[in-house]
Amino acid sequence: MGVNQLLARYAARRAHVLVVEVPGCWTLRVAAERGVTDRGWQVTGTPADADALLVCGSPGADLIELVDRVWDQLPGPRVRIELEDIANLDEALESAAAQLADIDRHRNDALTRQTSPDPTGGHETDEHRADEGMDHHARHEGMDHHARHEGMDHADTSHAGHAGHAGMHHAGMDHSGQEIMDRGEHSSPDHSAPQAMDRSGHEVMDRSGHQAMSHGSDEGMDHTSHEGMDHSGHGGMEMAPHGIPLAGRGEDRDGLEMDVLHLALGPVLRYWPAGLVLTVALQGDLVVDATVELLEQTRGCDDGDDDLSAATAARLVDHAADVLALSGWADGASRAARVRDLLLDGRSEEAELALRRLHRRVARSWLLRWSLRGAGRLDRQVLDRHDLPAWLEGDAYDRLLAILDGTLLESLQDRDGHGAAQPAGAATAMVRALPRLVSGLDLAEVRLLVASLALDTAAVPAEARHG
Amino acid sequence: MGEPMVSGVTTVAAGWAVFAAVLLGLLALFAAALDGVATARAERSVAAGGGGRPGGGRRGLAVPLLEAARLLRQCRRVPVASDVLLWRVGVAGLPVLALLMVAVVPLGRWTLFDLPVGVVWFNAMDVAVWAAVWLAGWGPNSAHSLVGGYRFLAYGLAYELPLMFALVAPAVAAKSLRVGDIAAAQDGLWFAVWMPVAFLIYCMGALAFSVWGPFSPALGADVAGGVSAELSGADRLLLLAGRYALLAAGAAFAVPLFLGGGAGPLLPAWAWSLLKTVVLLAVLVLLRRRLPAVRPDRFMEVGWLILLPAALLQDLVIALVAIGRQ
Amino acid sequence: MYQGVLVMLATAVSAVAVVWLVHRWVAGPALQVLPFQSGLLPQEHALSRYHVRWYLATLLFLAFDVEMLFMYPWAVVVADLGASAVLEMFLFLGALLVAVVWAWREGALRWV
Structure with a gap:
């Protein structure tokens, strides 16, 4: 061997x-x-x-x-x-x-x-x-995918793109217009159209080379045009080594010009609501702007739980586990995960005992309280403005306690017999409000805020996903 | 070389450096295995009723070896347009700096590098960790890593000064910056006992420069692993091993500085040095899972307004006592 | 005296080199990838000018760090020099601490 x-x-x-x-x-x-x-x-x-x-x-x-x-x-x-x-x-x-x-x-x-x-x-x-x-x-094996688009190649490829794929290209343009309108506050003056077009043509060209790609849905295109359109306008091709542009600039809160980086949070991200894509514009680790998107709901899974209220409780505890994991308290997160597993296994008495113990630990931990205090604080006015449920009031620590002490669970149960998923309205409002809620926070706080919302993306109805 | 005795410590031949390196490697391995056991215990299956299955904590013992095997055969991946050289320097910097740290730590009566300013040497190495971690975050051209790297610098600004002033306290009491002298100056009473503030701040500093426990957000889950977000294969292995090695070096240096060095009954001096190191290392390792992260923005004020004045007061008290004894 | 640390440095560097060589031999050549962005494409290179919100704290740090140059030699001789050395050093440190308090009141230690 x-x-x-x-x-x-x-x-x-x-x-x-x-x-x-x-x-x-x-x-x-x-x-x-x-x-x-x-x-x-x-x-x-x-x-x-x-x-x-x-x-x-x-x-x-x-x-x-x-x-x-x-x-x-x-x-x-x-x-x-x-x-x-x-x-x-x-x-x-x-x-x-x-x-x-x-x-x-x-x-x-x-x-x-x-x-x-x-x-x-x-x-x-x-x-x-x-x-x-x-x-x-x-x-x-036969296909040659290797980066053909490096360096000066770009120009040629994109011209070919212009010629051969006018129709597709047009679609790209549409997106760009829409995108810029969407992001009113984020306009950077130097996004010049011709360069954006170059890039999108390039994009289309590349995709057509892929033949078998079946991005039937609009979402696929949407993403790519995002890319191409929004941030390519800085200088010539030599400013985009490896086909990726350099960071552009934007004004910070004090009016100073700072580099802006974009970072997509989700959907493939741990401790993050499924299917949620939050693209944040960062200066340093500070979020200055954000856009939100929900992936298409597919057929989903046959979760087939006969005990719905146990499943609801387990989901809530799972959100608590996310908050604890993001706060860096590994033992707390493991404990929360155990409570969740006990609930899912139908061992409700043990689960209740373990949950009470966990709640006590969280309530007593001054270090955790000190670390989470003020993180992702939402006050009454903000909640009202965005139609968010009242229990979200406070900071990540308050919401963590609300999840663990069962008040949140009760509020869900009252609404609908034996309690089920999050109300669609609340979930939709949370998703819509997210860009506003996260602007001005740092990345760590954004993660704590999102996890502490106990957001169930599956509760957002299909018609609300593109609104 | 066999130099004449200075301060009760003998400088051994340079070749022993290899032995010292192996010893630090074993301590790091111990730390990793202990953390593996603690994690396996905490994450044991609910169904197994708490460790009845071949799981439990015992399974964690093998974790460091299995991880090493896993990472050794995992391909190296390089994000486009990475600054590969600086990235490697940063990643490899951690284990190298840990080894350079322990060069001035005497094992019982033997030392490898009997520098008159050994404490300053240690301090210099732990500051160099800033550069290593930041480079490891900067190199891969990835937003997550970049955020992680800068987080570490923010911690550095807050923990480093208290740590430096904590290192000064034993030096004042021993009237020397030579590590061997400091160990020898503690006959009867460990410095940890009569300068507890300095000792605690030192331990916090050791956690911090090892990116460990409450100070691990530079590698945080909220930024997909931060500095380690793009690391795979041997590079990841070096970073993780370097972290454990730094923690072990931090524990080892605390022994001559605060815990009486090799002094102790019955056992030979080298055994006491090792035993004290292992115990302190175990405590530091086990703290990781028990404490939440201290967010860097919160810690900034704590570092400057609580820890720094506390360390200075400790120095003042020690200086006054030292003069009084004169 | 420096031989010990030089051999240690050599040991450390060769240990790293051995790990890299063994890895290269076992795992083969490196792979180029895109940086992880939850599955989306990076919109720009991450290597950029980073907005360090704790910039003011770095200035404070520099002041104290320079102070450390005096602190180490002072530590060795303070017991012999006596009370005047303590007084001088802590007056100096006190002045620096006043600066820290002032900077704190000005919000230099707060990030956001």
């Missing part, structure tokens, strides 16, 4: 798994995370650290594109698991372990995968099937 084989055998005992929750598949995601930790594996929050990508549920076209891109970012040896049914969990993890230990498989993968990314949106994988891990690589 070679060194490689030996390392592989040990490594497969300790895989790190990046878990993606398809909107509506909360139960499946939680079960998957439990399965992962029960094996002695670890759930991770970044593709760089992941050996396996576990997709819970069947993603819609827009999410597939993003998941594919994350998949390209796994260093490998890598395994992709698409889980649609809890019943297959053990089997899926077992097979993932076997695949991780299979060194030939990864030698193949390393040889056939794209070794440099295409920053304009193309990615390696066109379609995936749960049980055909290797298949798409084989299908890809």
